[in-house]
Amino acid sequence: MTTAEFAHKLRTRQPLLGYWSVLDAPVATERLARLGYDYIAIDGQHGLVGYTGILNGIMAIDAGGxxxxxxxxxxxxxxxxxxALDAGAAAVIVPLIDTADDAATAVAATRYPPEGNRSYGPMRSGLRLGPRPAExxxxxxxxxMIETxxxxxxxxxxxxxxxxDGVYVGPSDLCLAVGGAFPGDPAVTETFEQAVTDIRQAAAQAGIAxxxxxPDGDTAARRLTQGYTFASIASDLVHLEKTAANHLNAARS
Incomplete structure (x- = not known):
């Protein structure tokens, strides 16, 4: 999928499924990118990657084709x-957006003048996203991200x-934001689900994704059925640990 195709599908609210990567392991990321997911998201906030990891991860995703x-x-x-954009990212997910001014700051950083204030230095992104600024x-x-x-x-x-172009729910922080003592706290399930619904409805009213x-494909399917337009699944590190544990338990039994 080209970056332009991805942006079009996202903006027209077509269903998209993605996978989350927190490991600096380009070969693994490339293999994930060949499975049929619409996007692979590299976590530069909490993931175990620096800028080189982000760059190599994007190159691996592109190699997956x-x-x-x-x-x-x-x-x-x-x-x-x-x-992140210069490295070739088709999209950025910006955390801890509290106000419309915060959102406007994020938008401006992704757009070349006169629409924004992004500095022109496309590096490898120019291979896929231009090189004309308008393109x-x-x-x-x-x-x-809506999570506070x-x-x-x-x-x-x-x-x-x-x-x-859209909003993205960070469930762990959102759970804490609505009074949970820890991510997934069952004591605030009803309040959390109402917040999840409110976010989905507000996005729909605004015409954005x-x-x-x-945590898994079943939950992703449920969220899409509820009206979310895209969902990311788990992470490579979580699945590596769970799969290894399952094999160990099977062998010992």
Whole structure:
């Protein structure tokens, strides 16, 4: 899938399924990118990758030839966002968006002037997203994470931010934001699910994509059925550990 195709499908709210990568293991990432996922997201915030890992991960995804490469950047910072895009990311997922101003800052960092303030230095992204700035602007997607109490309070204003392509739910932080003592706290399940619904509905009203991180394929399918337009599944590290544990248990039994 080309970056332009991915951006078009995202913006037209077509269903998309992605996989989450936290390991700096390009060969593994390339294999994941060949499985049929629409995108592979590299976690630059909490993942075990530095900038070289992000660059190598995007190159591995491109080598896989089927999925688009996305990056969750570590902060809502123009330099950080710009470097992820220069590496060739088709989309950036920006964490901890609390206000419409925060969202506008993220959007501006992904767009070349006059639409934004991205510095022109396409590096390898120019191989796939241009090199004309207007072409890159069209093919680049930006997603705002909704995961804080302030983000929930300003949800509709964030979704209405011009140029924002979608919102993305971080379930762990969102659970804490609605009063959970820990991610997945059953004591706040009802409140959490209402927040998840509110985010989906606000995105739909604004005509933008709504995505969410999920622990497994069954949950991803359920979220898409509920109206989310894209979902990411688990992570490579989680699946590596679970699969290894399952094989060990089977062998010992």
């Amino acid at each position: 089927q999925a688009a490469g996305a990056v969750r950047v570590e902060a809502n910072d123009p330099a950080t966002i710009g470097r 890159a602007n069209t093919a680049t997607a930006v997603l705002a 109490s302030r983000g929930l309070a300003n949800l509709h204003d964030i979704c209405a931010t011009p140029g924002l 709504a995505g969410i991180h999920t």
